[in-house]
Amino acid sequence: MEKISVVVPCYNEEKSLPLFYEAINKVSKKMKKIDFEFLFVNDGSSDNTLNICKKLAKKDKRVKYISFSRNFGKEAGIYAGLENSTGDYVTFMDADLQDPPELLIEMHRLIKEEGYDTVGTRRVTRKGEPPIRSFLTRCFYKIINKMSKVEMVDGARDYRLMTRQVVDSILSMKEYNRYSKGLFSFVGFNTKWLEYENVERVAGETKWSFWNLFMYAFEGIIAFSTAPLWIATFIGILFCIISFIAIVAIIIKTLCFGDPVGGWPSMVCIIFMVSGIQLFCIGIIGAYLSKTYLESKNRPIYIIKEKN
Numbered sequence: 001m002e003k004i005s006v007v008v009p010c011y012n013e014e015k016s017l018p019l020f021y022e023a024i025n026k027v028s029k030k031m032k033k034i035d036f037e038f039l040f041v042n043d044g045s046s047d048n049t050l051n052i053c054k055k056l057a058k059k060d061k062r063v064k065y066i067s068f069s070r071n072f073g074k075e076a077g078i079y080a081g082l083e084n085s086t087g088d089y090v091t092f093m094d095a096d097l098q099d100p101p102e103l104l105i106e107m108h109r110l111i112k113e114e115g116y117d118t119v120g121t122r123r124v125t126r127k128g129e130p131p132i133r134s135f136l137t138r139c140f141y142k143i144i145n146k147m148s149k150v151e152m153v154d155g156a157r158d159y160r161l162m163t164r165q166v167v168d169s170i171l172s173m174k175e176y177n178r179y180s181k182g183l184f185s186f187v188g189f190n191t192k193w194l195e196y197e198n199v200e201r202v203a204g205e206t207k208w209s210f211w212n213l214f215m216y217a218f219e220g221i222i223a224f225s226t227a228p229l230w231i232a233t234f235i236g237i238l239f240c241i242i243s244f245i246a247i248v249a250i251i252i253k254t255l256c257f258g259d260p261v262g263g264w265p266s267m268v269c270i271i272f273m274v275s276g277i278q279l280f281c282i283g284i285i286g287a288y289l290s291k292t293y294l295e296s297k298n299r300p301i302y303i304i305k306e307k308n
């Protein structure tokens with residue numbers, strides 16, 4: 001019998017987890033010919049999430065849980081889920097039911113009957129989200145797709161069903177700074193996109209603050225593009241050309257009209273602008289250097305405290 005592993009990263013999801021289990025259990029009953037494994041990854045929750053996982057595991061043999069020693073972030077949860085999954089197919093779902101479990105039936109059909117390797121999902125609406133957040137997200141996708149060769153789909157969720165072959169290829173990338181959306185596109189394979197309308201959280205609160213999202217976007221760009229590193233070179237060339245023209249103009253002006261020491265305020269402005277740009281470029285190099293530094297330490301992506 002074929003088996004699907006459902007990986008669910010959970011961070012402080014005591015309110016949504018029981019509702020999620022009910023929903024996925026219903027779907028699993030509809031998919032009679034398939035064996036299931038529910039893999040809850042407790043990402044260092046400070047609430048009752050782990051106890052709920054344990055209770056569910058007692059009640060249902062298909063439930064497995066992994067509990068981290070602290071909060072490692074959703075990306076680590078996804079990686080741990082992939083490493084510990086045993087199914088022929090693996091899917092990720094958020095515990096807050098924002099990823100409709102019923103879609104799984106169609107996803108499985110597409111892989112099975114139409115020969116896709118992976119089926120992803122994307123939200124076509126962003127109902128219930130602040131307009132400024134939606135706007136910035138759209139800008140981010142435009143920018144990153146211009147900068148990176150790997151295509152990032154606007155509105156793509158982490159919710160997807162993959163064959164074992166895809167899972168193994170993702171696991172072969174052992175980088176520490178994981179940006180899963182990019183990694184999924186990087187491995188390629190035949191991907192089908194299912195579209196659905198945004199669903200709001202059943203319970204609890206989102207863990208993403210505005211600042212977190214901003215940093216996440218930044219990580220995505222650093223992880224999948226080296227274009228920012230070229231900014232310094234381009235600005236440098238541009239400034240050399242401008243300064244050459246300016247030098248020639250000033251020499252001619254001084255020879256013709258005299259007055260070599262005017263223009264102190266404009267000089268201060270130029271110094272400020274040039275040093276600002278220099279610091280900006282050093283900052284970009286620093287961002288890449290810090291990622292390289294973290295990679296070179298080879299630290300584990302997650303640490304397990306207990307599991308069943």
Ligand code: UDP
Pocket residue numbers: 008009010011012013043071072073074077093094095096098205206207208
């Ligand atoms: N999550 C996690 N670790 C974290 C933050 C979030 O495992 O540090 C899980 C969370 O429990 C949920 C999923 O990742 O199942 C998505 O989180 P959330 O709903 O807050 O994100 P959003 O849907 O708002 O993008």
Ligand code: MG
Pocket residue numbers: 094096098201206
């Ligand atoms: Mg959510």
